[in-house]
Amino acid sequence: MKKAIYPGSFDPITFGHIDIIQRAKKQFDHITIALFKNIDKDPLFSIQDRCNIIKEYFMNDQQISVEYFDGLLVEFAAKHDIYTIIRGLRAVSDFEYEFQLALTNRSLNERIDSVFFMTDLKYAFLSSSTVRQLIKFKSSISAFVPAAVENKVRELLNG
Ligand code: ADP
Numbered sequence: 001m002k003k004a005i006y007p008g009s010f011d012p013i014t015f016g017h018i019d020i021i022q023r024a025k026k027q028f029d030h031i032t033i034a035l036f037k038n039i040d041k042d043p044l045f046s047i048q049d050r051c052n053i054i055k056e057y058f059m060n061d062q063q064i065s066v067e068y069f070d071g072l073l074v075e076f077a078a079k080h081d082i083y084t085i086i087r088g089l090r091a092v093s094d095f096e097y098e099f100q101l102a103l104t105n106r107s108l109n110e111r112i113d114s115v116f117f118m119t120d121l122k123y124a125f126l127s128s129s130t131v132r133q134l135i136k137f138k139s140s141i142s143a144f145v146p147a148a149v150e151n152k153v154r155e156l157l158n159g
Pocket of ligand 1: 007008009010011014015016017020086087088089090094118119120123124125126127128
């Protein structure tokens with residue numbers, strides 16, 4: 001069985017991430033979406049909310065599981081017997097960061113390889129941080145994220 005892990009902050013998940021997942025599903029039998037529990041900045045959505053939104057979206061999809069983790073990605077992946085990391089690339093600016101990350105991960109565990117999916121042109125300018133900005137300015141985000149994200153925003157705004 002070909003397994004892969006798709007790690008990220010997913011604060012929140014966007015249609016850009018979902019496009020990468022749908023395309024990766026054609027190449028792998030099973031994908032674990034793995035959320036970093038502690039990200040550098042204060043996340044807008046809690047780890048539980050980020051996780052629940054993704055679980056709800058992929059509820060009936062046997063090819064997908066959703067987990068969160070703390071610590072080193074390569075250790076978490078190896079513990080689950082996964083040695084392929086999926087990442088997405090948008091602009092050239094993503095490349096440098098991803099290059100560094102992929103080499104670091106391989107130096108930590110040489111069985112680990114990273115594979116990269118090029119963004120769909122539709123989502124080339126879409127990032128979680130853009131969505132967070134739109135939320136801050138109370139702008140519509142329905143073109144960029146699944147309905148569960150919008151519902152959560154509404155819930156948070158209404159206390
Ligand atoms: P991180 O905090 O690790 O960058 P993100 O949740 O922001 O995590 O993104 C996870 C992965 O998905 C990264 O490899 C990122 O480049 C990729 N990604 C994010 N948005 C898009 C998009 N619109 N198109 C393609 N890949 C994307």
